Amino acid sequence: MTGYFTTARHDALRAEVRAFAEREIAPRVPEMETRRTVHHELSRRIAAQGWLGVTIPTEYGGMGMGHLAKTIIIEELARVSGAMGAMVQASQLGVAKILHFGSDAQKKTWLPHVARGTCLPTIAVTESASGGHVLGMRARAVRDGDDYILNGHKVFVGNSHVGDVHGVVVRTGLGPKGLTAFLVESDRPGFALAPQQSTMGLHGFSFGELLFENCRVPAANRLGSEGDGLAVAYSSSALYGRSNLTAVSLGIHQAILDATVEYAGSRELYGKPIAELDNIKQKIGQITSRLMTARITAYHAVHLLDQGQPCDIELMNAKLVNVESAMDSAREAMEIHAAIGLTTERPIERYLRDAYHIFAPAGTSDVQRLRLAEAAMGRTKGQWSQRIVHGEPVTARN
Numbered sequence: 001m002t003g004y005f006t007t008a009r010h011d012a013l014r015a016e017v018r019a020f021a022e023r024e025i026a027p028r029v030p031e032m033e034t035r036r037t038v039h040h041e042l043s044r045r046i047a048a049q050g051w052l053g054v055t056i057p058t059e060y061g062g063m064g065m066g067h068l069a070k071t072i073i074i075e076e077l078a079r080v081s082g083a084m085g086a087m088v089q090a091s092q093l094g095v096a097k098i099l100h101f102g103s104d105a106q107k108k109t110w111l112p113h114v115a116r117g118t119c120l121p122t123i124a125v126t127e128s129a130s131g132g133h134v135l136g137m138r139a140r141a142v143r144d145g146d147d148y149i150l151n152g153h154k155v156f157v158g159n160s161h162v163g164d165v166h167g168v169v170v171r172t173g174l175g176p177k178g179l180t181a182f183l184v185e186s187d188r189p190g191f192a193l194a195p196q197q198s199t200m201g202l203h204g205f206s207f208g209e210l211l212f213e214n215c216r217v218p219a220a221n222r223l224g225s226e227g228d229g230l231a232v233a234y235s236s237s238a239l240y241g242r243s244n245l246t247a248v249s250l251g252i253h254q255a256i257l258d259a260t261v262e263y264a265g266s267r268e269l270y271g272k273p274i275a276e277l278d279n280i281k282q283k284i285g286q287i288t289s290r291l292m293t294a295r296i297t298a299y300h301a302v303h304l305l306d307q308g309q310p311c312d313i314e315l316m317n318a319k320l321v322n323v324e325s326a327m328d329s330a331r332e333a334m335e336i337h338a339a340i341g342l343t344t345e346r347p348i349e350r351y352l353r354d355a356y357h358i359f360a361p362a363g364t365s366d367v368q369r370l371r372l373a374e375a376a377m378g379r380t381k382g383q384w385s386q387r388i389v390h391g392e393p394v395t396a397r398n
Helices: 008-035 040-047 066-080 082-101 104-116 229-266 278-306 312-342 348-356 365-376 384-389
Strands: 121-124 140-144 147-158 165-171 179-185 191-193 207-218
Touching: 008 040, 008 066, 008 082, 040 082, 066 082, 066 229, 066 278, 082 104, 082 121, 082 147, 082 165, 082 179, 082 229, 082 348, 121 147, 121 229, 140 165, 147 165, 147 179, 165 207, 165 229, 179 207, 179 229, 229 278, 229 312, 229 348, 229 384, 278 312, 312 348, 312 365, 312 384
Parallel strands: 121 165
Antiparallel strands: 140 147, 147 207, 165 179, 191 207
């Protein structure tokens, strides 16, 4: 796709990230799979490359390269480690809230640190009782003079155990206008982390629980005005969450194809490599076709976002196509590997586990299909991409 979506600068960035991933990340994958817990050192090493600042304007020390470049970075990291691709995508969610809702002072305070890799940001919305129903959240903030006092919890927070500043959406009132977002530093009194739980995949990444008990946060840490919390949550998910998770799926998908082609070429049956068997060729051809289609949908969507075009629908479709395609290809690759695919001798079982982790965040496939259907029937209520890119007022939609 060079010359259509990408430029020579994108190609150079891809080569840089791929070389780093193969040199620095690949040797640490066995350790992450064994320990099954967050890898602090590697997360910091990746952040130090400056890639978390890919969408941050140069005036704040960022790369200013946009969403396609961000997709390439996450894709290449996820090709070697879904966990580290997920780490960067989660940080990008944290970047979004500051970029689009932060005050000048907040941007000047936090964005240069993120761009340098000395700060890992997160966004915390989901709660155990409400799940993906944002309006059902119960965590609350109460104004107390120049501060707010936060109480409650958040779950499935990407980078929970390595994050330095958490963008937390909580209730300050009733209804859709009763949600407000705050920046909460990880060393603030009243903030704590629940023990990290072991998960099926993405070993080395943390998506855990944040606890707030009378956590006092200055009003200066509020993102936007009271009542902007729903917009913070929705826009971050719509513009960054879908595209970021698409990129993770894309990287895992490429790894699935690479590993399957390598295995089929080396595994002999009936006196020849199984890659020469027609039924195996059919499966590899199907995986290749899925991957090509998935990459086009991914690059097309973020290209539109970089061009300032309305693209919520394309972002939904990109997440749907990439997640479903990666999971389908992982299952087909397992069939090609047969019994050995069930062992840790081959990486394919890791790719299958990691692929399933990308299904739920930023909306399951059913959610994406529902939104696509609403768009086809003309029932959408505007697009976040249009509002944010063109500087329109960002308010919660009912």
